[in-house]
Amino acid sequence: MATSAYQKQYKARGKKARAVLAKADRNSRKRLGQVAAAQQRLNDALARLARLNQVYSTAYPEQTDLSADFDDYGAGAAQLAGAYPVAGALPALAVVAEASGGLALAGEAIFGEAVTGPPPAPLRLTGAALRGVNPTDGGFTVLEGQVTATGGTGAVAVRITIDNFVDGGTHQIGEPFSYPLSTRFVTGVRQYRAEVVGQPGVFVTDSFTVE
Known part of the structure; x- marks a missing residue:
């Protein structure tokens, strides 16, 4: 059976959506890795200051203004990483059921398309x-x-x-x-x-x- 314009549009939109998600997924993981590395460097620096105070009996501040604004940043990053969807776990695109008389739907900005009109009402x-x-x-x-x-x-x-x-x-x-x-x-x-x-x-x- 021939594939309709409606089904072809779904497949094209689905492929682009998956590609955009995969790219965003890679970028977010890269950034999260950088955040984790920066957090570790911050912890090392704070440990060095703590040792300095211990050795010299000083009270040098062990928290910067920046870190004071993000006391729970490490936990927040871990929570974000734990909740982040894995692009590789997405199922393959299925064959969508026929609808819209086989005609492609109007373009929508969310799909990166030129808007050609409001979505049609359900049949x-x-x-x-x-x-x-x-x-x-x-x-x-x-x-x-x-x-x-x-x-x-x-x-x-x-x-x-x-x-x-x-x-x-x-x-x-x-x-x-x-x-x-x-x-x-x-x-x-x-x-x-x-x-x-x-x-x-x-x-x-x-x-x-x-x-």
């Missing part, structure tokens, strides 16, 4: 205007109507199922259709489910009348 089916018509010649029931939705981007197809077993075919959202079913219903109310192709979690259920 949501809002209902369907359906009816069933029984031809006078005794043929199969014809399903007519259209499905409407809000949010999302681009054209999205929906599959309609009637009474949990009769497939009403696949149709584009918002486009009128007329589709012969595989059976003839008696007149009355029927239940239907319309779901987005490739996204079964986006669906709507309701009823329509066979005339």
Whole structure:
């Protein structure tokens, strides 16, 4: 199955995000190493002053103005290092589920892209205007109507199922259709489910009348 622009965009954004994190990870570890080395040098210097006071019975200050502002810096650095995420532990990029009608989303600054518009609202089916018509010649029931939705981007197809077993075919959202079913219903109310192709979690259920 061909990879859509939506899936390609996810993969490209994911690769760049991982590269940026890996670079920041290396830089932070380098800085933390420098902080640890500086902390050790400071401790050595303070120990030297303490020995000086001991040997000569003096009271030379054993804490600089700078170190006084960071009494808990060593513990803070250790806490930061312990909580820092390890870039190497990130899982590989998965194949993202199809969405947005296969179209790439708008550019966002957080991904280092030029902003091309606000993120689209999530796709949501809002209902369907359906009816069933029984031809006078005794043929199969014809399903007519259209499905409407809000949010999302681009054209999205929906599959309609009637009474949990009769497939009403696949149709584009918002486009009128007329589709012969595989059976003839008696007149009355029927239940239907319309779901987005490739996204079964986006669906709507309701009823329509066979005339």
